[in-house]
Amino acid sequence: MNQSVAIxxxxxxxxxxxxxxxxxxxxxxxxxxxxxxNRIVAWSDPSVNWEDFSFxxxxxxxxxxxYYPEFLNWIEKIKELGIPVLNDLDTIRWNSNKAYLLEIExxxxxxxxxxxxxxxxxxxLTEIQKAMSSDIVVVKPLISGGAKNTLKIPLKDWExxxxxxxxxxENESFLVQPYIREVAEVGEYSMIFFNGKLSHxxxxxxxxxxxxxxxxxxxxxxxxxxxxxxxESAKSFVREFASNSLYARVDGVMVDSKFHLMxxxxxxxxxxxxxxxxxxxxxxxxxxxxxL
Numbered sequence: 001m002n003q004s005v006a007i008x009x010x011x012x013x014x015x016x017x018x019x020x021x022x023x024x025x026x027x028x029x030x031x032x033x034x035x036x037x038n039r040i041v042a043w044s045d046p047s048v049n050w051e052d053f054s055f056x057x058x059x060x061x062x063x064x065x066x067y068y069p070e071f072l073n074w075i076e077k078i079k080e081l082g083i084p085v086l087n088d089l090d091t092i093r094w095n096s097n098k099a100y101l102l103e104i105e106x107x108x109x110x111x112x113x114x115x116x117x118x119x120x121x122x123x124x125l126t127e128i129q130k131a132m133s134s135d136i137v138v139v140k141p142l143i144s145g146g147a148k149n150t151l152k153i154p155l156k157d158w159e160x161x162x163x164x165x166x167x168x169x170e171n172e173s174f175l176v177q178p179y180i181r182e183v184a185e186v187g188e189y190s191m192i193f194f195n196g197k198l199s200h201x202x203x204x205x206x207x208x209x210x211x212x213x214x215x216x217x218x219x220x221x222x223x224x225x226x227x228x229x230x231x232e233s234a235k236s237f238v239r240e241f242a243s244n245s246l247y248a249r250v251d252g253v254m255v256d257s258k259f260h261l262m263x264x265x266x267x268x269x270x271x272x273x274x275x276x277x278x279x280x281x282x283x284x285x286x287x288x289x290x291x292l
Contacts, residue, residue, distance in 0.1 A: 003055055004037045006048075007027050008043050008059060008061060009041065009043070009059055010044065010061050010062050010063045011042045016063065016146045017060070023271055027059055030287060034292065043061045043071065044074070050077070050081055054084070055084050055086075056083055056084070057085075058086065058268060059268065060268050065141070065145050065148065068143050075093055087245045088244065092267050101113040104264070107240070109237065110259065112177055112261065112262050114131075114177035114178070115128060116142070117169055117174040118173050119170075120170065123162060125155065134178035136179035137155060138150060138151070138152055138153075138179050139174055141173070141174055142172065151164070153165075180253050182253050183253055186253070187204050187205035187206070188252065190202050190203075190251050190269075191226055191231065191234040192247070193235075193238050193249070194282050194283055195289055199283070200223065200276045201224050202221050202224060205221075206219045221275065230259045233252075247271065248264065249265035249271065271283070
C-alpha cells in the first residue's frame with residue numbers, strides 16, 4: 001500500500017509525559033509491522049507539509065490547551081486539506097472543551113459535570129453553593145489537561161481562594177465541579193475502547209493526600225476487570241458520543257454503586273498500552289480495520 005500516515009504528537013517539554021512509556025513509538029512500530037509508512041510529527045511544527053500524508057492519526061497532542069487558538073486553526077487547516085483523520089476532527093474539537101460534559105449531563109447521562117464560570121465573570125460563592133452538593137469543589141479550566149491550573153477548594157475557605165480564581169477568570173472560562181471523595185479513596189477508572197470495543201481497563205489511584213490521579217503527580221495504576229454494570233455504562237457513552245472513533249477512553253468513578261463519567265477522552269488519551277498483554281494486539285486489530 002502507498003498510504004503514508006502522520007502520527008500527530010507535540011513538541012515534548014517533559015511537562016505532560018514524565019514517567020510514561022512512549023506510545024508514539026509503539027504506534028509507529030505497529031504501523032511499521034503492518035507495512036504502513038509513517039512519521040511522528042508535532043501538530044504545531046510549521047515545517048510539516050501535511051499534504052505529504054494520506055492519513056493522520058491524532059495521538060499525543062498533549063499541549064493543545066496551551067495553544068488553543070492555534071490548535072483550532074490547525075484543525076481548520078487540516079479540514080480544508082481534506083485529509084482523513086482519526087479520531088475525526090469534529091469529534092476532537094467538540095471534546096477539546098469541557099463544556100461537552102454539560103451537554104452529556106443535559107442528555108441524561110450520569111456525569112460529574114459541574115457549573116460553568118464564564119471568562120470575565122466573578123465567581124459567586126452563593127451561586128456555587130446552590131449548584132454543588134459538596135462542601136469541597138474542584139476548579140479547572142474549561143480547556144485544559146494534565147491538571148493544569150486545577151484547584152481543590154474547601155468552600156469554608158473560599159475567601160482564601162476567591163482572588164486567585166477571579167484572577168484566573170480574567171483570561172479563560174472555568175468549570176467548578178464537586179469534589180468526589182471516591183477518587184481519593186478508591187481511584188478513577190479508565191476503560192479503553194478501540195473501534196467501540198473494550199480493550200482493557202485500569203484503576204488510577206492518586207498519591208496519598210492528593211486528588212490528582214495523573215501518574216506524573218505520583219498516582220499509581222493497576223489493571224482491572226470492570227464489572228458488567230460499569231462496562232455497560234461505559235459502553236453507553238461510547239455508543240452515544242464516540243461511535244465512529246478509533247479510540248476512546250472513558251474515565252469515571254463509582255458513586256453510590258453507579259458509574260459516573262469524569263472525562264470522555266477522545267483527543268489524545270494515554271492508552272496504557274504497556275500495562276496489559278492484550279492492549280497492543282487489540283490496537284493492531286483496530287488499526288488494521290481502519291487502514292488496511
